[in-house]
Amino acid sequence: MPKSPEDTMPTSGRHEMPFTRIEIVVLSVIEGRLGVLLGRRAQAPYQGRWALPGGVLRIDQDKDLDAAARRVGIERLGVELPYLRQLTAIGGRSRDPRAPWTLSVIYRALVPFEAIDPNPGKRLEALKWVAADEAAADARLAFDHAERIGGALEVTRGEIDRLELPFEFLPQAFTLGELQACCEAMLGRHLDKSSFRRRLDERNLLEAVEGQMRTGAFRPAQLYRRRCP
């Protein structure tokens, strides 16, 4: 049987390969609302516009796609990004005028907003936090990034709805009130306290951190952490 092309001489040198990038939808909770991190583009294309932070895939450095996303987070934002998840890949001819064909793998992350310095030195661009829902509807963003943000919001809210909680984003130990407030901020709507807590312990997601309390003016709240397994 005759051989198919990529089996006979299958090195990547045989065909031109796409300009391959990682873009990251970095989310955070800021003042009770979900925000997304954008960077201002210093060069064409879309010079001066706001865009998702991203970077080129480096096959000499990156073990796999997830590692590439972690590296891009560290290089461009100076932080190890938690709650990282691949969302989708998009690729096509006219997505980015810098290359004839560009493939972007989109990731989502969730970080405490204080962890990112919006005025970093070195090779980092100016960054800002923007209300996520507004960014998702903002047609002025560079490339197709508004759409990507919308997709990330949908996926992320679905996770919270299903109580797939962002433990890597939360502090080691947290109160139920903090957890609920965090979920409410991400969903953009109010949750019923008792229903929320019932769901939590039906699923055995949390365990109390014994003896620990956190001080308020009144009764201190029990601290919890993720149940191990």
Add this chain to the structure above:
Amino acid sequence: MPKSPEDTMPTSGRHEMPFTRIEIVVLSVIEGRLGVLLGRRAQAPYQGRWALPGGVLRIDQDKDLDAAARRVGIERLGVELPYLRQLTAIGGRSRDPRAPWTLSVIYRALVPFEAIDPNPGKRLEALKWVAADEAAADARLAFDHAERIGGALEVTRGEIDRLELPFEFLPQAFTLGELQACCEAMLGRHLDKSSFRRRLDERNLLEAVEGQMRTGAFRPAQLYRRRCP
């Protein structure tokens, strides 16, 4: 502000780009069961093993990723693939010994099994249909393809559960019984007739094709098609 690398000289020639491929999990319903299409590998690596059909991304031919998947379907299987959906991308260093770094974008398709000729001439390899659930658990498949099949099954069954129906896979007009049998085959479990139909028309998914019937030995069945928008 100094520029970041991909803004200063961002052509894809600056860094080596990954060997980029499309792999397709082609599903079909065969004798009431869900099957997946595998091709036997003629060359190393994994010579003689069964693998998902796939092909190299051709940036000179493919307008975008979806177009690439369609082209690969036509070139390798000889068919326009319906119900095509991107599932995920996986990339890494040691996935495929033919290249230092390989990125695969995985697609799912659903075709009538008769549409594919398992003994094609030309550049096509030997193909066979395998029970999907068994393939997903078969560690002998090439690369990480068993895992990919598992992912495709999960996504596809989720769609059926939510009544996102494979209209492109069904005939133009079909009876409710056919539709239910198709869904049952894909889910691998029985569905209650009356509940299934109630859900269908609560959602207004179908419209009757007037005057049309299909003959059986008994009362003929009403034909339906997808409600337009």
Add this chain to the structure above:
DNA sequence: TCAAAAGTGTTTGGGTTACACCCATGG
């Protein structure tokens, strides 16, 4: 004694399953 934290309880509803049962129809 106050106000937040934690927990209890009940009602309500949506959506789904499972099952029983009806009528219609063409051979």
Add this chain to the structure above:
DNA sequence: CCATGGGTGTAACCCAAACACTTTTGA
């Protein structure tokens, strides 16, 4: 008449939302 297609009705269930309420606690 029979087996299938189409349809009605209903009880049960799960899950979650909504709301009201009690108890605990530290300042």
